[in-house]
Amino acid sequence: MYYSIDMNLFYSKDNLVALHFKYDQARCRFIEWAQNEIDIVPDFHKRILFSDEAHFWLNGYVNKQNCRIWSKANPQMYVETPLHPEKLPVWCALWAGGIIGQYFFKNDEGHNVTVNGDRYRAMITNFFIPELNNHDVQELWFQQNGTTCHTACATIDLLKDTFGDRLISRFGPVNWAPRSCDLTPLDYFLWGYVKSLVYADKPQTLDHLEDNIRRVIADIRLQMLEKLIENWTFRLDYIRASRGSHMPEIIFKM
Numbered sequence: 459m460y461y462s463i464d465m466n467l468f469y470s471k472d473n474l475v476a477l478h479f480k481y482d483q484a485r486c487r488f489i490e491w492a493q494n495e496i497d498i499v500p501d502f503h504k505r506i507l508f509s510d511e512a513h514f515w516l517n518g519y520v521n522k523q524n525c526r527i528w529s530k531a532n533p534q535m536y537v538e539t540p541l542h543p544e545k546l547p548v549w550c551a552l553w554a555g556g557i558i559g560q561y562f563f564k565n566d567e568g569h570n571v572t573v574n575g576d577r578y579r580a581m582i583t584n585f586f587i588p589e590l591n592n593h594d595v596q597e598l599w600f601q602q603n604g605t606t607c608h609t610a611c612a613t614i615d616l617l618k619d620t621f622g623d624r625l626i627s628r629f630g631p632v633n634w635a636p637r638s639c640d641l642t643p644l645d646y647f648l649w650g651y652v653k654s655l656v657y658a659d660k661p662q663t664l665d666h667l668e669d670n671i672r673r674v675i676a677d678i679r680l681q682m683l684e685k686l687i688e689n690w691t692f693r694l695d696y697i698r699a700s701r702g703s704h705m706p707e708i709i710f711k712m
Contacts, residue, residue: 481637482702488635489698503691504554506599510644511573516544516667518657547573554687558589560675575610582616604628604636640705643686
């Protein structure tokens with residue numbers, strides 16, 4: 459069964475212009491802050507743990523949630539997606555020094571579940587923080603987007619207990635720029651790269667798909683991550699020069 463989303467229901471020219479201005483200003487503020495930090499500490503960008511979740515559908519469907527239409531004209535677009543696809547919710551954090559994860563959200567019975575605030579905090583407590591013991595957390599910053607499950611007061615307090623003021627998040631000490639998938643390395647590179655490889659052998663079960671995801675992420679080398687993070691600084695330059703506008707493409711090319 460499929461359902462369609464009529465983009466006309468959400469379209470308003472005046473609202474769209476206002477949103478552009480609001481979000482572009484927020485993006486400019488974040489970029490100015492980040493570039494000032496890099497001026498003080500030249501390798502600052504290499505100390506940020508960027509994090510995100512993604513869904514991997516067994517049928518190979520690619521979620522368009524992170525794709526935005528930035529247009530002054532009504533796009534008149536319909537999006538058709540499966541109503542109840544089998545999928546794996548996956549979380550990762552990456553930085554110039556490696557990848558923490560992948561973490562698959564499952565219940566006590568081992569079944570895949572969607573991400574909510576309680577499950578996200580359980581992941582932070584039981585998986586992410588123990589993994590940080592292998593790194594000098596005093597030198598690292600943590601970034602997350604503004605998804606509701608990330609920004610509950612209990613979640614922000616939990617992350618502050620570990621990172622203090624080194625938290626980049628909505629409602630955090632440093633505000634993450636909204637609508638900025640072109641600034642999130644997992645969006646502009648990792649998820650697309652992994653999805654381009656994990657379906658090559660046409661996995662027929664979620665266990666097979668999970669094994670493929672683990673293998674592909676484990677094979678990512680430090681040289682690739684270092685180049686990816688250097689690319690982030692060029693994105694800061696581009697977006698600042700364009701006064702907060704989104705990049706014309708968010709795919710990272712090696």
